[in-house]
Amino acid sequence: MKNEFYFSLWRRRAAIGFLGAALMVGAMGCGANASGGAQVAMRDYQFAPQTYQARVGEKVRLVVKNDDAAAHTFTIPEFGVNQNIPARQQAVIEFQPSAAGVYQYVCLPHPNMRGTLVVKP
Numbered sequence: 001m002k003n004e005f006y007f008s009l010w011r012r013r014a015a016i017g018f019l020g021a022a023l024m025v026g027a028m029g030c031g032a033n034a035s036g037g038a039q040v041a042m043r044d045y046q047f048a049p050q051t052y053q054a055r056v057g058e059k060v061r062l063v064v065k066n067d068d069a070a071a072h073t074f075t076i077p078e079f080g081v082n083q084n085i086p087a088r089q090q091a092v093i094e095f096q097p098s099a100a101g102v103y104q105y106v107c108l109p110h111p112n113m114r115g116t117l118v119v120k121p
């Protein structure tokens with residue numbers, strides 16, 4: 001009787017542990033992917049995340065995925081970035097911020113679609 005109680009407790013703990021591990025793997029999958037870049041989504045005519053932090057001189061590598069049915073661009077004029085991303089496609093974008101400051105990443109066809117790039121010294 002007592003043993004059964006402990007066994008059911010153990011089973012519950014094991015289930016919670018497994019769930020935790022699965023959640024962790026899922027969270028890691030969201031932050032980075034196989035090609036080793038931070039993920040930026042274009043969804044419902046918005047960037048996600050809407051703020052991204054980088055450091056001067058450190059290469060930024062982004063995997064930008066367009067989930068919308070319309071083409072978007074990922075554009076940062078100050079760093080010579082202007083990538084067209086067709087509907088339902090993704091692109092790897094690399095650049096090296098050369099000066100600290102606050103910049104915007106924008107979509108040229110949709111002026112309301114913008115995010116903030118903070119480059120720290």
Ligand SMILES: [Cu+2]
Nearest residue numbers: 072073107110
């Ligand atoms: Cu757009």
